[in-house]
Amino acid sequence: MSVHIWYLVDLSASSAEADSAVHRLQEWLVTTGWVGAERESDWVEGLCLTPGPRALERGLAKETSNLTLIHDRDGYSMGENFAPPSCPACGETLDEDILFDAYSDWAATDWTLGTQPSVSCDACGEEKPVVDFADEHSRVAHGNLAIALYAWDHEELFAAVEENFPGHWRTIYSHT
Ligand SMILES: [Zn+2]
Numbered sequence: 001m002s003v004h005i006w007y008l009v010d011l012s013a014s015s016a017e018a019d020s021a022v023h024r025l026q027e028w029l030v031t032t033g034w035v036g037a038e039r040e041s042d043w044v045e046g047l048c049l050t051p052g053p054r055a056l057e058r059g060l061a062k063e064t065s066n067l068t069l070i071h072d073r074d075g076y077s078m079g080e081n082f083a084p085p086s087c088p089a090c091g092e093t094l095d096e097d098i099l100f101d102a103y104s105d106w107a108a109t110d111w112t113l114g115t116q117p118s119v120s121c122d123a124c125g126e127e128k129p130v131v132d133f134a135d136e137h138s139r140v141a142h143g144n145l146a147i148a149l150y151a152w153d154h155e156e157l158f159a160a161v162e163e164n165f166p167g168h169w170r171t172i173y174s175h176t
Pocket residue numbers: 087088089090091092121122123124125126
């Protein structure tokens with residue numbers, strides 16, 4: 001079965017910061033009407049929540065939609081949608097292994113932004129931290145905190161989260 005999930009991953013929260021952020025996030029999501037009660041889910045590990053009145057009334061989610069708060073160190077990728085990145089400076093397409101090697105090195109650390117490796121372009125020499133080098137078709141992320149949406153129009157909710165919880169968030173659309 002094919003599964004489509006939108007993730008909003010916090011790239012910068014340490015494990016300790018994620019501990020307190022996840023509670024504030026849940027409280028805010030409930031207070032603002034984005035989510036309702038907790039429920040069982042078998043598609044993503046985490047705290048699964050039903051859509052709240054705000055999401056349902058605006059037609060952004062259905063009764064069967066899920067929002068899951070993932071409070072655990074994990075890696076996220078685009079799955080079948082992945083395509084090799086192009087250099088942000090010269091547009092040259094990079095060998096995807098360059099990016100995967102950098103992500104593997106990063107995954108071996110504590111995954112915070114300060115530990116991310118750089119990637120450089122063979123054609124023009126442009127060098128950038130790996131999360132900035134990856135374009136919208138080549139995103140991969142590591143994080144201690146993430147929101148996953150299943151069958152839910154993500155844009156309005158993700159924008160509201162980013163506005164109310166400033167940080168280094170990254171959106172990833174995964175198709176597996
Ligand atoms: Zn380049």
